[in-house]
Amino acid sequence: MADDSSDGGRIDLRSDTVTVPTPDMRRAMANAEVGDDVYGEDPTVNALEAEVAALFGHQAALFVPSGVMGNQIGIRTLVPPSGELLCCSDAHIVTYEGGAPAGHGGIQTRTWTARRCVIDVDTVLSMVRMDDGHTVPTTAVAVENTHNRGGGSIQPIDRLQALSTALHERGLLLHCDGARIWNAHVATGTPLATYGGCVDTISVCLSKGLGAPVGSVLVSTAERIALARRYRQRLGGQMRQAGILAAAGRFALAHNIERLADDHENARVLATALGLDPAGVDTNIVVRDVPDSVAFVRQAADAGVRCGGSGPTRVRFVTHLGIERDDVVRAGRALAPLLTD
Ligand SMILES: Cc1ncc(COP(=O)(O)O)c(C=O)c1O
Known part of the structure; x- marks a missing residue:
C-alpha cells in the first residue's frame, strides 16, 4: 500500500x-506560476478554469475551495430565494451541506427517493410544480453523478438527457453535483462534454478520486460564472495565489483520470x-x-x-x-x- x-x-x-x-504533484504545485486570483491574475487558476470549462463544453468555470461551495454557489445561480430545488433525498446537497440551500440561499428543497439513487425521469417530472400563483414553483433540479450514498451509482446518460430536455422545455434548469463525474466518465466511456451538455451548472471535485489536496470547479455559462464569482466572494471563498492549489488540480486532470x-x-x-x-x-x-x-x-x-x-x-x-x-x-x-x- x-x-x-x-x-x-x-x-x-x-x-x-x-x-x-504525490511527490510529482507537489513538484507541480511548488513550480506553479501564481498571481492574485482576486484580480484575475493567477495564470494557473485561469488555465485550470479554462481547461475544465472546455472539458465539459461550457463557456466558463470558477475554482472554489470545496465541493460544498461548488454545489451551493451553483444552485444559487439557478434558483432565487424562495424558489424550489428538487433532488434525491440522499443527495449530498441535502444530506451533508449543513442546510445551506435554506441557510445561505433561501432555497426550498423537495426530495424524491430512488433505488440506489438512480434517477427515474417520470418520478422527477411528476414532482415539478409550475407557478399557478399559489404553489412554490420549481425552478431547478439537482442530480448527483456518481451518487455517493447510492453506492457510487452512475446516472445513465439517456436518462440525464431525457430529464434535461424535459426540464428545459418547461423552462427549468439542471445542476449536477459531479464530485465524482470522472468516475462515471471512465466507467461508461461517456465523454465529459456529453455530461456537460445536459446541465446548466456542474460542480466537479479535484480532491476526491483525482487525488488533489484541495479544490472544486463550478462550470457554466460566462454570465452565470460572473454571478458565481460574486457569490463566492460573499461566502469568503475567494483565494489569492491559489495557483499553487490549481496546479495540483491541473496535474490531477493530466495524470489521474x-x-x-x-x-x-x-x-x-x-x-x-x-x-x-x-x-x-x-x-x-x-x-x-x-x-x-x-x-x-x-x-x-x-x-x-x-x-x-x-x-x-x-x-x-x-x-x-x-x-x-x-x-x-x-x-x-x-x-x-x-x-x-
Ligand atoms: C457527492 C459529493 N458532493 C460534494 C461533496 C463535497 O465535497 P467537499 O468535501 O470538497 O466539500 C462530496 C464530499 O465527499 C461528495 O461526496
Missing part, C-alpha cells in the same frame, strides 16, 4: 478524500470478498449492510481496515489512488471473519 494513505498500517477505505499529494478504472476494479474485488455481487458495483464505492455499523467500523479498525458508517446498518468502503490490489485483498481477508451473514 502507498505510504500516503496508510494510518499506522491500517488500510484506509473511508473515502477517496484521504489521499495526499484514466487510472480511476483501477479503483473500480479494486472495488469489485473488495465487493466479492465481502460476499457481494461485484456486478452491483458501478465505480469506486462499495456499501454493505451489517447489523450495527458503529460496532462494525470499530471492529474493522481493530482488524486493520478503516471504513465509514453510512447509516445505522450500512458501511461504506471507497477505493482510491492510495489503495492497491494487494490492499483490497488483505482488507477482504481481514473483514471476512466480521461478516456473519
Whole structure:
C-alpha cells in the first residue's frame, strides 16, 4: 500500500478524500506560476478554469475551495430565494451541506427517493410544480453523478438527457453535483462534454478520486460564472495565489483520470470478498449492510481496515489512488471473519 494513505498500517477505505499529494504533484504545485486570483491574475487558476470549462463544453468555470461551495454557489445561480430545488433525498446537497440551500440561499428543497439513487425521469417530472400563483414553483433540479450514498451509482446518460430536455422545455434548469463525474466518465466511456451538455451548472471535485489536496470547479455559462464569482466572494471563498492549489488540480486532470478504472476494479474485488455481487458495483464505492455499523467500523479498525458508517446498518468502503490490489485483498481477508451473514 502507498505510504500516503496508510494510518499506522491500517488500510484506509473511508473515502477517496484521504489521499495526499504525490511527490510529482507537489513538484507541480511548488513550480506553479501564481498571481492574485482576486484580480484575475493567477495564470494557473485561469488555465485550470479554462481547461475544465472546455472539458465539459461550457463557456466558463470558477475554482472554489470545496465541493460544498461548488454545489451551493451553483444552485444559487439557478434558483432565487424562495424558489424550489428538487433532488434525491440522499443527495449530498441535502444530506451533508449543513442546510445551506435554506441557510445561505433561501432555497426550498423537495426530495424524491430512488433505488440506489438512480434517477427515474417520470418520478422527477411528476414532482415539478409550475407557478399557478399559489404553489412554490420549481425552478431547478439537482442530480448527483456518481451518487455517493447510492453506492457510487452512475446516472445513465439517456436518462440525464431525457430529464434535461424535459426540464428545459418547461423552462427549468439542471445542476449536477459531479464530485465524482470522472468516475462515471471512465466507467461508461461517456465523454465529459456529453455530461456537460445536459446541465446548466456542474460542480466537479479535484480532491476526491483525482487525488488533489484541495479544490472544486463550478462550470457554466460566462454570465452565470460572473454571478458565481460574486457569490463566492460573499461566502469568503475567494483565494489569492491559489495557483499553487490549481496546479495540483491541473496535474490531477493530466495524470489521474484514466487510472480511476483501477479503483473500480479494486472495488469489485473488495465487493466479492465481502460476499457481494461485484456486478452491483458501478465505480469506486462499495456499501454493505451489517447489523450495527458503529460496532462494525470499530471492529474493522481493530482488524486493520478503516471504513465509514453510512447509516445505522450500512458501511461504506471507497477505493482510491492510495489503495492497491494487494490492499483490497488483505482488507477482504481481514473483514471476512466480521461478516456473519
Ligand atoms: C457527492 C459529493 N458532493 C460534494 C461533496 C463535497 O465535497 P467537499 O468535501 O470538497 O466539500 C462530496 C464530499 O465527499 C461528495 O461526496
